[in-house]
Amino acid sequence: MTVGPDGGYHLQEQIGFVLRKANQRHLAIFSARIGDLTPPQFAALAKLKEVGETSQNQLGSLIAMDAATVKGVIDRLKARGLVEIGKDGADKRRLLVSLTVEGRDLIERLVPLAAAITYETLAPLTQREASTLLRLLGRIA
Amino acid sequence: MTVGPDGGYHLQEQIGFVLRKANQRHLAIFSARIGDLTPPQFAALAKLKEVGETSQNQLGSLIAMDAATVKGVIDRLKARGLVEIGKDGADKRRLLVSLTVEGRDLIERLVPLAAAITYETLAPLTQREASTLLRLLGRIA
């Protein structure tokens, strides 16, 4: 399935290219509905709400971001007063990240929109197809 | 399918998150096999080989990159001597981008690897599943 009927090379049939385009469309839908936060920022807040206070690196691994990337995301959320940083008494290397009241309010207000974003992104598919796609995508992720 | 059995919110089931993770894995596979070029650079060269000389913006739209992004990609390829820039006599706004001999040699050598990359990325799936995934992904892209 990586080679077309003529045996030639077709960018459009490479998984990487299609993933990139699907991501682009999803991002457009996301920012139309949640202009205030980027998907990584949203993921960080949503995960913090789920697990409570954690170290920065731990949070990164929960949302699949390396240390350098998560730092930038947390820095920007901190600058907006949505998260706060504490020290870990037991391990002086660690930074404990937690939601502020504002952060909690915001993410609780936005979480319901996430379902709508996923719904709109998957709108070209039937429910059955959408669930197949999510399942298969999960297996290669 | 965006809500789990307990009715709660689960990041792992949001299409955006899964797309991002699938992309990460694909990128890792890509750079292990083609360390020399990024996927966008590869896409630009592959498309140039397919369509021949085109304007920068035209190339961008063929590979789904906006004008600002494509400029950076082309600049770096130009700096490495893989593409060259010419002027369009008929339209002085346009930059015509084309492969150099080195660029053509490189992309011809690398294109066969693309199939292997797609294959490895889709390895967790059966052939039938892989082709379903590509089809469905194409519909939401």
Add this chain to the structure above:
DNA sequence: GGCAATTCATTTGTATACGAATGATATCAA
């Protein structure tokens, strides 16, 4: 012909991403 709208490319600013190097701290094992 001439002006409005459009297109092409560039620039600036912001936000992921990730590799690699570094310093501080913990842990583990001999």
Add this chain to the structure above:
DNA sequence: TTGATATCATTCGTATACAAATGAATTGCC
């Protein structure tokens, strides 16, 4: 216990991405 190893966070460098603003050139339309 101490020395090697590992972990946590930071920093630097490079490479996408995209929005918005800009200037130059072209096109469309009356």
